[in-house]
Amino acid sequence: MILWQLFLSYLKIGFFGFGGGYAMLSLIQNEVVVQHAWMTNAQFADIVAVSQITPGPIAINSATYVGYTVGMQLGHPVYGMLGSVIATLAVCLPSLTLMILVARFFMRLKNNRLVEGAMRGMRPVVIGMIAAAALLLIFPRSDAPGDRNFIDGWSWMLFGAVLVGSWRKVNPILLICLSAAAGIVIYGLF
Structure with missing residues (x-):
């Protein structure tokens, strides 16, 4: 059940994570800390730090680490590895599907006023989501014991x-x- 919830959470993050990894951090934090309480803000901050310094996109790295942590809650390293694979595939699946579809039609639509307007409208949202991720790490919203500000x-x-x-x-x-x-x-x- 927890692995299915992990898959659905990261699929949702993959579908709505506009703006790349940093913009996705607030979505990831909401899912793994607030909604499901799979970890504390301090643990999430550690995962973000490790994801930042390891090669690769931060959203995929953090999905792998969160998936492992959540899977390990089932009590065996095999579940940790399975959780890593599930979260990583789930976060990548929407982007992969969308890029295949967009690549086909983008050249024809790139000068379309509606597409151009949508892209311009999403830019401030991306900046806001990045700022929200930073603020959530500094000022956690959870009242869980031991889930204090790590700054x-x-x-x-x-x-x-x-x-x-x-x-x-x-x-x-x-x-x-x-x-x-x-x-x-x-x-x-x-």
């Missing part, structure tokens, strides 16, 4: 340092590595 003073300092580094065009890989090292020092020692 502390050190996190804000790391955020500020990475923001300045990004603004000054420091290599993102270097920023990720330095942030990981800072996290080991800060959270390993204090």
